[in-house]
Amino acid sequence: MHVLLTGSSGWLGRFLAPMLRAAGHAVTGLDVAPGRGTDIIGSVADRALIDRAFAERGIEAVIHGGALHKPDIARYPAQAFIGVNVTGTRNLLEAAVAAGHDRFVMTSTTSLMISQAVRDEAGDAAVWLDEQSGPLEPRNIYGVTKLAAEGLCRVQQLEQGIGCTILRTARFFPEDDDTDASLSGQNLKANEFLHRRLTVEDAARAHLVALERTPPARCETYLVSAPTPFCREDAIELKRDAAAVIARHFPEAAELYARRGWQLPASIGRVYDAGLAQRQMGFRCATAFAAILTALANDAAMPFIHDADYVSPAVQS
Numbered sequence: 001m002h003v004l005l006t007g008s009s010g011w012l013g014r015f016l017a018p019m020l021r022a023a024g025h026a027v028t029g030l031d032v033a034p035g036r037g038t039d040i041i042g043s044v045a046d047r048a049l050i051d052r053a054f055a056e057r058g059i060e061a062v063i064h065g066g067a068l069h070k071p072d073i074a075r076y077p078a079q080a081f082i083g084v085n086v087t088g089t090r091n092l093l094e095a096a097v098a099a100g101h102d103r104f105v106m107t108s109t110t111s112l113m114i115s116q117a118v119r120d121e122a123g124d125a126a127v128w129l130d131e132q133s134g135p136l137e138p139r140n141i142y143g144v145t146k147l148a149a150e151g152l153c154r155v156q157q158l159e160q161g162i163g164c165t166i167l168r169t170a171r172f173f174p175e176d177d178d179t180d181a182s183l184s185g186q187n188l189k190a191n192e193f194l195h196r197r198l199t200v201e202d203a204a205r206a207h208l209v210a211l212e213r214t215p216p217a218r219c220e221t222y223l224v225s226a227p228t229p230f231c232r233e234d235a236i237e238l239k240r241d242a243a244a245v246i247a248r249h250f251p252e253a254a255e256l257y258a259r260r261g262w263q264l265p266a267s268i269g270r271v272y273d274a275g276l277a278q279r280q281m282g283f284r285c286a287t288a289f290a291a292i293l294t295a296l297a298n299d300a301a302m303p304f305i306h307d308a309d310y311v312s313p314a315v316q317s
Contacts, residue, residue, distance in 0.1 A: 007066030009035025044088030121269030
């Protein structure tokens, strides 16, 4: 297929574009910033640009990874999020329907599932999050607009019959967490593979699988995260004494962490369950927490990318 990949210069796009090509797909990359996988410089909010791209490039499917993200809240007004994340998604969906496409893949985010109550983690148990969790009450303009974009996908499926797959990806950014400096960046990322993170390579692979397996005339939503070792029955103890639960699953973890001078989480307040993607789409992240421990045991490089100095190409430009 000839795929239009939006956000092609971004962190996901730089891994996804070559993966698509290696799988035999032609790729036209579209982004507001230049990049190795980007052919068209411009915004998804520009409907005329989108229409030209479809007409001139023979686009057969869309992977919509372009968006303004949570860190952009400090740089752009709310209207910019609406223009890119909402209007841009509508432009692409309508162009795809007009072109007779049968599939559309959109990158969404688990962030829209985190209400203020979930964020506060004030309960006695870890919150178990999957595709049935709700009500959805995003706490910032990023989450609000991504939820609206998901709604547009569902409306286009209902009204026009196009198949859509929405991937609510957990964390895979390379930079440090701008809200948590309690641990080193690598330590924090390693911990998150227990309950709320995946590698960028796995995020890209999920999109490739979604492209090839999007069901006709349906709209499906999948949470995508590294497989958690925990189950719902662990939720109370995870909140009270996460180290004890981790020790049952990974007896060697505490010693391996101590060698590196790292800390395991004392409490885990939320867990992302990506089981539905495996059951329905046949996708499971290749990298899980066990790979972190293997790397520690072998004094090897971590199986994820950490780059404290990473800056989005859109910001650099």
